[in-house]
Amino acid sequence: MAAGTSTTPHHVMVIDTNRCVGCWTCAVGCKEVNNEPLGYWWNRVLTTAPNQSTSAKKPASENIDVPWGEYPNVEMSYLPVACQHCNDAPCVKVCPVQATFRRDDGTVLVDYERCIGCRYCIAACPYGVRVFNWGGGEYAPGGVVGYGKDYRTDGHLVFEPERPKGVVEKCTFCVERIDVGEQPFCVEVCPLGARVFGDLNDPASEVSQLVNEGGAVQLLAELGTEPNVYYVPTRRRVMTET
Amino acid sequence: MSVTRRAFLGGSAVAVGGLVVADKLRFLKPAAAAAATAEQAAGTASGGALSGAELVYRTGHSNNCDGACGHLVHVVDGRVTMVGPAPWGTKTVSGAPAPTFHPRVCLRGLSQISNTYSPDRVKYPYKRVGPRGSGQWQRISWDEATSLIAENFKRVQDKYGKTAVWVAPYTGSLALIEGVVGAGFRFASVIGASAGDSEGDNEGDSATPAGWNYVLVDPANPANGGGFFTGHESVDFLSAKAIVFWANNVAETSIPDWRIMLDARQQSGTQLISVDPRFTPTAAQSDMWLPIRPGADTALIDGVINYVIKNGLYDAPYIRAYTVGPYLVDPRTKKWLRAKEVIPGLSGKAADDYVVFDEADRRLKAAGDPTLGSAALFGRYGQAGLQAPTALQLLAEAVAPFTPERTSELTDVPASQVVALAQAWGTTKPLAVRAGFGLSHWYHGDLHMQALLTLQAITGNIGVHGGGVTTFAGGLTTTAFDLLHWWAPNGKPYTLLEPMNFCDAVEKGKPFPVRAAWFMVDNFAQQMSDRNRVVNAIKQLDFVVVSDYVLSATAELADVVLPACTYFEKTDLLSSNNFYLQYMPKVIEPLFESKSDLDAIRLVAEKMGVGQYFDKPPQEYLKEILHLGQKDADPTVRGLTWEQLTTEAVHLNTDPIPYVPFFNKQFPTKSGKIEFYVEMLVPFGQELAVHQEPIEASPTNPLFKKYPLVFLSTHTRFRTHSQYVNLPWLKEVNNGGNGFLEINPKDAAARGIANDDVVRVFNDRGQMKVRARLTEAIKPGVVNCYQGGWDTLKVKHYIEGHPNNLTHQIAKPAQALIPNFPSNAAYYDCLVQVERSEA
Ligand code: SF4
Ligand code: SF4
């Protein structure tokens, strides 16, 4: 599926796994800017083996920061995962009321006024990044934090500081920020500069270079979902010489 | 990258957490949420959108983190709603271009909102009504609280002497007015009390600074103020061709600095090398990782020095020009040979000069002799039976036993890696070292630093861009601030009592009795080593005051607890670990009845008759400390205006930019050179940096049979010491906030311990209970439990106790040579045993 036209940007995010140190700042920033209730994470950081194919490798542990291998021949990498903003998104296809929709810029969003909470999308999403708002959420700082206002695009209500009970939530690419030329908040706060956001239609953009020449790849590319989030694979390093 | 569908469908869906990788994400179950009370949220009620004008302030993150990030804080209706990274000023005070510095923040900084609005906040002053530590409190007014403090301090001072009141302001904040150099010292001075050390955190961070001063500073020279400690500006690492992270997990503990290291690798192919017993995120991203035995650091450095010397990889011109390497040592006394002893006819300064052997005309000469051709680096020279070696010759002989094989035996690092490290060190220039404070948490931490500087000296890496040994750098350690007048406005400074001497002062009245204490920006009763002893000592005091924003383990032992502000609620200045001045405006009013420490001190001071020293707002004190607008302002801040200070983060006038200590190669030592041969350490047998086994954590220690595991208590990204530990956002991604013991599966199997089992960690000093986390990230024979979790009546992040129930307070006598860094808590120099236990 072609993304956008020449006048519409094609928004993509590229995450460099050579830079990501698994610090969770992006995830906490996401939690802050979107006022995610306790227990809910739109964005999270997995500990993986470098360029992990988990079909071949069992997770070393359910805990973070636990490496693969036997001391001192060990290896470890991190994989931040939020909505992949698929061009051919299974969640869009299964939504019976078109609450989940794809904008021309590639951003996949949920219209909270249309969502009926059937959760078909949660089952359909191969990346497991959607959360269901069961209601009664508790908020750590005891008040609304982050963007703090409603946001609509083409009439769709795609952000509310506190989502109503019974809707499905997920990463919005910080649509309210990118529409005014700002970066998604996770990109802004990442202390490593591991996250790059931009326009794939612009061949000079950093994301274009990373996708076209930097070898950035998509997660579960074989499923044909065509994510707009890319990952720069980990270059191998000599860890020990034993 | 091939990640298959199964990677994301590893288990059944956990709906609440969202992501379906249940077998990897079980830790993300919603925490038993801290109840958000209406009371804590002054402002917009939950459920509504934000209304009202949004104000954005720039401030600095003053918690005890080397990041010293600048934050943009958004405020709506008097309530903080967002924290994000702030830009840096682009100019120095005098208008020169400042280095490019990325806006920076980390997960702790972003979580500050939930810290300020935490249900754990102490809201009002309290006095103790039950036995000490019983948790029985009565709310009192500020007036009553400050009267109680003033009366009791006066009573104790009258009965036991002025210094019997000990003020302990520590590193919970690195800001100027309140924190490690803050108003607490001023208060101690004007009431004649004693106070802890202000040069930095003495609770374990003094050994490496002492070692740094042995080699680079003459502590006896008043111009050096008793010793100092600084390093290279963070962006200077962009100039390095190799960076060695020695016991420094930058990628986890100074996260934004790691970006600079990765930028260096990307831009210049800089090699990143990690030396650490643990496979940290830093090690995982390094080009080489040396898995060292804890405490064997100097042995590895000696191995490198030996290889560098044997293979001629040292920098001979640098050694001749800037180090004591060619100076002759008198073999009888081990002191420097003086010119008058071997060269007749000298008078004045030349008579006391150092002696070198001129290779050109093969004669002994005074080091300053203008006819000197080329001083010999190696060999023994002299006359009439006196064969005096050069300092470098002595070094070469001292490290000769540290062959790659012997070094490998001592360090557990493979000999091939010892050679690889030495080869890199000898052939890559400039090479920088980032040494973590973990290196300081050893009895011989001073020696580790002495060894690193010795190696950096002989390879010509000191005082150059992209070189040096950096632990901490920045404003606090510069001369920009007139701290002496700030601390002692009446000219009579407080009496120093080191934290390491606190227990003796209480228990034995040595060096003088301490009967009352005021702890502020510190959690001494939990974070100080040999905690059981510390808690006992605090309990023996006649009167204890604690200022804090949470009811810490220390506050629980108080007679009076004062509610402190978080940094959003007061005005201050941050100038720490970078070379920017970051004004910290008050962005919201103090919550509840909390007050800044300056205000709290003022109220007590007024009742003790010294209120005049605290009657100005913080802005005025900042101007005084900076000598703002005055001709005698330090050159680093001369010409600074209040407007400049309060509108952007302005870079100090440093030379060079980015800052490099000793760039002019003028070393403030006795010789003016780098003194890797340390004459004043001769009585301690430590004139050269030769490996010595740890005082406790060594297999050569008979105690090792009983307690065969080295016990580390390192930092995690989820907290800063004992701050941020109990915040819901961070707890959700950090094992619910619960501590755990990292143990290698081999050590676990030998003890019948499975992952998540409750274990008892113990030695003769105490014990703790915690769950085991089996991980190949830790060396067999070593265990680690992240420090800083709370052990209070209400909150227990460990099942029982705290890592500091196990650590000790054995101080190294040699360190007393450096007045500002005289003693050190060797947290990691600690042995334990671990066994399965019942919860
Ligand atoms: S903030 Fe950046 S470095 Fe940290 S986990 Fe996220 S992507 Fe990785
Ligand atoms: S990652 Fe999941 S939620 Fe996001 S667009 Fe793709 S299918 Fe939809």
Ligand code: SF4
């Ligand atoms: S805790 Fe340290 S690294 Fe994190 S935002 Fe604060 S100063 Fe920066």
